[in-house]
C-alpha cells in the first residue's frame with residue numbers, strides 16, 4: 001500500500017492508488033472508529049500501514065472533521081501523473097508551514113491549528129462581499145480528486161492526491177467586477193494558536209496571489225482533502241491552494257480571505273526576499289535559484305533524483321498564459 005512504508009525510501013511500482021483503495025481505506029477507518037475491526041476483515045497491509053502511522057503518530061486527517069462523509073471523491077482522470085503517489089505518511093510528516101515553525105516536522109506543532117469554526121471572507125472588487133463558513137462553501141461546490149505533482153523551490157517533489165474544487169468555481173461564486181485583475185489570498189493570523197507567528201520578523205499573515213487569467217485556468221485547485229479524507233492540519237486545512245506548475249510556496253495554506261483587486265498582491269516570500277522569490281514562481285529547471293540549481297528534484301518517498309520539467313510538466317495547460325510576457329520575471 002502506498003499509505004505506509006516499511007523501511008527506506010523505496011516504493012515499489014505496484015503501489016499506485018485507485019478508487020478501490022480509497023474506498024477500502026475509508027471503510028477501514030470507519031470500522032476502526034466503531035471499534036469493531038477484525039484482523040481478518042481488512043487487508044493486512046492496511047492494518048500494518050495504520051499501525052505504522054500510529055507509531056509515528058502522524059495524523060493523516062483531522063479527527064472528527066464534520067466534512068468527513070464527503071470523502072473520498074472521484075478522481076478526475078484528466079490530470080496524468082507518471083510517478084508514484086507519495087506515501088501519505090511521508091507527505092504528512094515533511095511539510096512547510098511557517099506559522100508553526102521553520103523545521104520540517106511542523107506537522108506536530110500544526111495540530112494546534114483550529115479548523116472549525118472556519119470562515120472565509122470574499123471581498124474587494126466583487127458584486128457583493130460575503131463571509132462563508134467552510135462547511136457551507138463545501139455544499140456549493142463539486143468536489144473531485146486530482147493527482148498533482150508538487151515541486152518545492154527547495155528542489156524536492158511529491159505526487160499528491162488532492163481533493164477539492166477548481167479555483168475558477170470560487171471565482172464564479174465571488175462574481176468579481178470587470179476591473180479586478182488579481183486574486184489575493186490570505187492565511188490566518190493568530191500567534192496564540194500558531195507558535196511560529198511569534199517570529200515577528202516574518203510578514204504575517206502569509207499572503208499569495210495570482211492573476212485573474214491564472215485563476216480562470218483549469219489547473220488552480222482549492223484543496224479541502226488529501227488521500228481520500230479531509231486534509232490533515234499540516235497540509236493547510238481546511239482550505240489551501242494547489243498551483244501545480246508553480247513552486248510550492250505559492251500553494252498558500254489555511255486560507256481565510258480571498259480578495260479581488262486591481263493591484264498586484266505582494267506575497268509573503270517576496271516581502272522577505274524579493275531577490276529569491278517573486279510573484280510568478282513558475283517552475284523552470286533552467287533558471288537557478290540564487291543559492292542552488294533547479295535542474296533536478298529529489299522525489300520524496302524514493303531514492304530518485306529526476307530532471308525538473310518546465311512548468312513542472314504542465315506547459316500544455318498554462319504556457320499560453322505567459323506568451324508575450326518577456327519583461328516579467330516569470331521563473332523565480
Ligand SMILES: Nc1nc2c(c(=O)[nH]1)N[C@H]1C(S)=C(S)[C@@H](COP(=O)(O)O)O[C@H]1N2
Pocket residue numbers: 094095096097098099150151152153187206234235236247248249250251252253254
Ligand atoms: N500559510 C502557509 N502556506 C504555505 C507555506 C507556509 O509556510 N504557510 N509554505 C509553502 C511552501 S514553501 C510549500 S513547499 C508548501 C508545502 O506544502 P506541503 O506541506 O503540503 O507539502 O506550502 C506552501 N504554503
Ligand SMILES: [Mo]
Pocket residue numbers: 096152153154247248249
Ligand atoms: Mo516550498
